[in-house]
Structures are given as C-alpha cells and as structure tokens.
Amino acid sequence: MLEISTYKIAQVVLMSRELNRAEGELRAFIDRLSEDEQASLVAVMWIGRESFDAEDLAEAIETARNEATVPTADYLLGSPHLSDHLENGLEALGLSAYDDEDDLVRGG
Numbered sequence: 458m459l460e461i462s463t464y465k466i467a468q469v470v471l472m473s474r475e476l477n478r479a480e481g482e483l484r485a486f487i488d489r490l491s492e493d494e495q496a497s498l499v500a501v502m503w504i505g506r507e508s509f510d511a512e513d514l515a516e517a518i519e520t521a522r523n524e525a526t527v528p529t530a531d532y533l534l535g536s537p538h539l540s541d542h543l544e545n546g547l548e549a550l551g552l553s554a555y556d557d558e559d560d561l562v563r564g565g
Contacts, residue, residue, distance in 0.1 A: 460493040461494040465521055467496075469498065470554055496521040497518055497521075498529070499532065499551060500546075501543055502533065503551065504545075504546035506536075506545070511546075
C-alpha cells in the first residue's frame with residue numbers, strides 16, 4: 458500500500474515538468490516528505506519505468522528503503538522522464554493523479 462497521497466505525487470509530477478524553474482522547490486518538497494512517503498514515491502517511479510511490476514509494490518517500497526544511498530531528491534531529479542514514470546506507475550497501480558494535477562494547476 459502506498460504511503461503517499463496521489464495529491465503529493467501530482468505535486469512532484471507538476472514541479473518536475475518545470476524543473477528549470479522549480480528545482481529548488483521540488484528538492485525542498487521531496488526533502489520534507491517522510492521516509493515512508495519518499496520510499497513510496499521511488500517505488501511508484503520504478504513501477505512506472507517497469508523496474509518492478511505493480512503486484513510487487515511492497516517489495517519495491519522495501520527495496521527503496523533498503524537501497525537508499527543518496528538523498529531521494531537527488532536520485533529522483535537525476536532520473537530522466539520522472540513525471541512520465543510517476544504517472545505510468547500510478548496508472549499501473551490503478552490510480553491517477555490527473556484530477557489532483559488539475560486542482561493544483563487551477564490553484565484549488
């Protein structure tokens with residue numbers, strides 16, 4: 458089970474799309490997440506890039522916790538296509554951040 462809301466993932470997706478302007482803000486946002494939220498975020502990205510299957514979510518989260526060797530923000534910001542992988546990972550898990558993204562864009 459994910460230990461991060463789709464709303465928070467949507468925030469990361471939107472900020473990662475504006476990386477040139479929002480890198481500092483995105484780093485700070487990720488750094489403020491709990492360790493469980495960070496591990497879930499990495500797991501969703503891994504599922505989105507097909508390093509893990511959706512059925513292996515618990516294993517992906519545990520691996521993210523155990524193999525974290527650099528700050529999560531550094532790891533994620535160094536991953537090409539971060540926003541796409543997060544959206545694909547959510548989709549594979551039967552979730553969506555699209556409504557949350559719309560709310561964030563509209564300032565809701």
